[in-house]
Amino acid sequence: MTMLGNHSLSGLMKWLTHEEWREPFADVLDLHLGPACEDYEMDFEEIAEVIGDHAAMTLWGCAFEDFLTQSIEPDGRNIIEDYLKRRGWKESAGNRRYMEALRNSCMSLYEVSEIVPGQSFLARDLLRGGEPIRVREHSATKSLQLWDKIAARIVAVSGKNVLAGGLLPFRPSAATLLMEELTAARKEARREFRKLTKEVQPPPRSTREDGQIADLLFMATAAPIFSNIWLDDALACALDQSLPTILNSDGDEVVFCRVRFPLRSGGAAAEIRERLRAVPAFQEENDGFWNWIERQPAKRKSSGQPASRSVPQQGPSVRVTLDTGDTVLGNIELTDKALVLEANSRERAERGTAILADLAGTLVGPSLTEIETLEQVMTRRDGSTHQDQASDLPAELQAELVHGALTDHYRKTLDEPIPALGDLSPRAAARTAAGRRKVADWLKHIENQTKSGRQSDDPMASYDFTWLWRDLGLEKLRR
Incomplete structure (x- = not known):
């Protein structure tokens, strides 16, 4: 395990074999991997096969x-x-200072910002608070994205903050769970510390001082919690690669069906x-295209529309609607050679075919x-990604078009209700101190997710x- 610059722990690793x-x-290893x-x-060997050797x-x-x-008990010896x-x-001398810094280090969760590839990044401690610190780092800065959450040990060596070797990148959902677990565990540690200090009758200290001491003791022992939650999330992702079952508004599993009738003459x-024009359920868009709709509120007729039923609450659902609020059950296309129906479930395709x-x-x-599952559609699209990117459009024009579309989208979003903001619009939420913090978190999330996993030329x-x-007046919170 080689660290930044010439810092190496190879000697300590050999010492570990004693x-x-x-x-x-x-x-200790069992605390991190055992659960x-x-x-x-x-x-551990089987886990390594699932999550990868790295x-x-x-x-x-x-x-x-x-x-x-x-x-280490019974005599309190430390390996370093x-x-x-x-x-x-x-x-x-540099290695000795690095080891001594590690001896007194603790794991924490950091938010990444101001990345300078190959050189450094800012790290904000999400558990202990304080201002972000500049961390000197080379390799990790090439893969980190703005607002990533990472669990790591950051130590000061010769006046510079450096990363230790154990860096765990946390997905947003796992980071939220980690914060909840650590908050609960820290509260319990504080209660136990107060109980213990009362029993041994220590010199009088303020409640705040007791809390600070309890927090320091807790953080020194909390590292396995980081590993447990990260590993559970990594295993869950690796072992469950299947997509969730997506339902349409009728409660049918979404699959993509295309039914083709050849014309006889x-x-x-x-x-x-x-x-087609004589069927009320078919709404004409042009001479060759109709939407098969279900009007709202639904009035069932003998037009072949489905009977009313409740949607099972067993997976995410999707409902395609027109501006009028009418549900789109399928699309019909008519050419000189064929009549074609497209629907997003087998059940709808069967009804439409009849x-x-x-x-x-x-x-x-x-x-x-013809029927394609959601997985097949995504696989097909992934296979054509490089062809799509090999567009005749110059890279500069592609970027201009994408950036323009994103700007239009987010400009509208600023005035629309956002569930994560309590159904307030970003502009409305930014009018209060508590709302501004929520909006900042929301902005960090969409910025991180937009850039995550993409090549630099994307x-x-x-x-x-x-x-x-800037538009929301939150520039001071963007760090």
């Missing part, structure tokens, strides 16, 4: 760095103190067009149905959100 340290380290191994019924070694590094801070006493003469299209077969009669031949990755912060 008999007196092997069992204590195994105990997941038990919950998923896997050993992630597995990072987790091992988190446990190792945690062990470096421990005082023992190693430097016996082998410190073999280490450079060249003149059939004109007759079918007139018949309606069109009855309507067209002998003017059409037997229908042919127009989405290069979009500048500064104007949004």
Whole structure:
């Protein structure tokens, strides 16, 4: 495990193989990995196969760095103190200072900003508060995105803040869960500390001082919580690669169906067009396209619309509507050669097929149905991503078009209700102190998600959100 510059812990790792340290380290490693191994019924090697060797070694590094801070009973010995006493003469002065800094370090959750690739970034401690600090770092800055949440140890060495080796990137949902778990655990630690101090009758201190001491003791022992939540989230993501079941407004699973009726003669299209116009449920957009709709409030007729039923509450749902509020059940396209129905479920496709077969009669031949699942559609689109990007449009024009569309979208969004802001618009929420904090968090989230996982030449990755912060008067909170 090599750190920034010439900092290396290779000597300490060899020292770890000594008999007196092997069992204590195994105990600490179990605190970091044991809960997941038990919950998923896997050993560490199996977990490494699921999350990848790099992630597995990072987790091992988190446990190792945690062990470096421990005082091992019964005599309270510490491996760094023992190693430097016996082998410190073999280490450079910089390495010794780095090890001593790690000895007194603790894990925390940081928010990343002001990234200078290959050089540094700002880190705001989300648990202990305070102003962001500048961290000197080379490799991690090339993959970090603005407003990422990372769990890490940041230590001061020779007047510079540097990252230790165990860095865990947290997804937004996992970061929220971590904050909740740590808050609850810290409150419990404070209660236990107050109870203990009353029993031993210490010198009088203020409640605030007691809380600060309890927090320091808690943070020194909290590292396994970071590993447990990160690993549980990583395993859940890796083991469940399937998409959730998406339902339409009828409660049917969303699949994409295309039903094609071949026309039997060249003149059939004109007759079918007139018949389609006679069906109230088919709303004509032009000579060759109709929306198959269900009006709101629904009035069921003999037009083949579905009977009323409740939507099962077992997955996310999607409902396509027109500006009038009418639900779109499908689309119908008519060409000189075919009558085509597209619907987003098998059930709707079957109902629509029956309606069109009855309507067209002998003017059409037997229908042919094509069905694609959501996974197949996404796989097909992923496969064509590079072709789509290899557009004839110059890169500058692509960026201009994408950036313009994003600006138009977010300009409208500033005046629309946002669930994360208590159904207030960003402008309305920014009028209060509490609202401004929520809006800042919301802005950080959309900025991070827009840029996350994209190549540097992707127009989405290069979009500048500064104007949004400025427009809302929140520039001081953008750090």
